[in-house]
Amino acid sequence: ILNVEQSPQSLHVQEGDSTNFTCSFPSSNFYALHWYRWETAKSPEALFVMTLNGDEKKKGRISATLNTKEGYSYLYIKGSQPEDSATYLCASDQTGANNLFFGTGTRLTVIP
């Protein structure tokens, strides 16, 4: 079982604040790092898939970076909105087959 760790476990921010979370994963046998957004009572929704060291991806106010040499990825949210409240999951593909090992997530609450 892979050790994919996320921090912090939960986070409360004020509307308008920017925030970031960390995902760490084994740097050996690395193929891809995925980020998902999971709202309560819904299913996980893919945000980004990153494969190369130094990759940066952006979708609106959300962006992510990847460091495969040291085994970490950051997810950034600029100007948080209440609708950003969700659990953010990262997952690592260490086999190349796209089967994912998920962290336990960072639960973000944005306070209006």
Add this chain to the structure above:
Amino acid sequence: DSGVTQTPKHLITATGQRVTLRCSPRSGDLSVYWYQQSLDQGLQFLIQYYNGEERAKGNILERFSAQQFPDLHSELNLSSLELGDSALYFCASSATIPGKQYFGPGTRLTVT
């Protein structure tokens, strides 16, 4: 709506019984993945199929089995059910490897 469908949405059954969960992937997606989400754990990868063939196995119990049919829908069979099998079971599909996975709405299984 991800395009992935799962049935049933909820299932309540007794210990020792057998159930079948069904998943239809997004149109054209050849890869299907099954995950288990228990109360005290994150998303756990169970098994992956690609175009009808088993591609990878994760933490899947011997009491569980799956298959992918020629029309690409997949079924997860859970037998000799125990209380600890109560969980949310997700199916996901992807078009590419590596690639974003699109999750279905999940089947919530309750074993009493």
